[in-house]
Amino acid sequence: DQQVKQNSPSLSVQExxxxxLNCDYTNSMFDYFLWYKKYPAEGPTFLISISSIxxxxxxxxxxxxxxxxxxxxxxHIVPSQPGDSxxxxxxxxxVDNYGQNFVFGPGTRLSVLP
Amino acid sequence: xxxxxxxxxHEVTEMGQEVTLRCKPISGHDYLFWYRQTMMRGLExxxxxxxxxxxxxxxxxxxxxxxxxxxxxxSTLKIQPSEPRDSxxxxxxxxxSGVGQETQYFGPGTRLLVL
Numbered sequence: 001d002q003q004v005k006q007n008s009p010s011l012s013v014q015e016x017x018x019x020x021l022n023c024d025y026t027n028s029m030f031d032y033f034l035w036y037k038k039y040p041a042e043g044p045t046f047l048i049s050i051s052s053i054x055x056x057x058x059x060x061x062x063x064x065x066x067x068x069x070x071x072x073x074x075x076h077i078v079p080s081q082p083g084d085s086x087x088x089x090x091x092x093x094x095v096d097n098y099g100q101n102f103v104f105g106p107g108t109r110l111s112v113l114p
Numbered sequence: 115x116x117x118x119x120x121x122x123x124h125e126v127t128e129m130g131q132e133v134t135l136r137c138k139p140i141s142g143h144d145y146l147f148w149y150r151q152t153m154m155r156g157l158e159x160x161x162x163x164x165x166x167x168x169x170x171x172x173x174x175x176x177x178x179x180x181x182x183x184x185x186x187x188x189s190t191l192k193i194q195p196s197e198p199r200d201s202x203x204x205x206x207x208x209x210x211s212g213v214g215q216e217t218q219y220f221g222p223g224t225r226l227l228v229l
Binding site for chain 1: 118149155156157158159169170205207213214215217218219220221222223
């Protein structure tokens, strides 16, 4: 069973509009969440993160929102640019009964159309 | 720093052959991670090391997979014997300290095709 889910395999957005990428998790022990971006033929690169003590973190055009009660987080990109076209991975970490737990979601492919 | 270095970038082999993937982490990073990316399962953590010691290998799919880190600047992931279902992109990553809250820096990956 996937502990971190990204239910939209792909998303297309017009340049200049908002992109919203969603992520859901099942393990309530997760207390830190990260977003990574991946271009073709490259490794993922860190984008933005959020601790469970916050519900929002902003970095330029990128904002991550966390709803702990719903076990849901989202990444907002405003305004979207063609260079944002990539695969976005949500990741979650925490310590549970088995020790440190770190899990990536399956990714969402974002296409920003010019 | 050149970042995380992986070799080879591409590997094509036949079923039953041994495959060895190599990784050089960023100097000074205490943690090293091996991941596998497939269309079906996304990015899976296979194993990670702290100060050259394997900490969690629960993600290693089978005994055919093994990983070593003989020193702070080198790690290998070996598949023996390889099977077509092992075809995937394998990433190595390193972080300064800790798991999860520390940013992980990924290498470019090794694309493995087992025929």
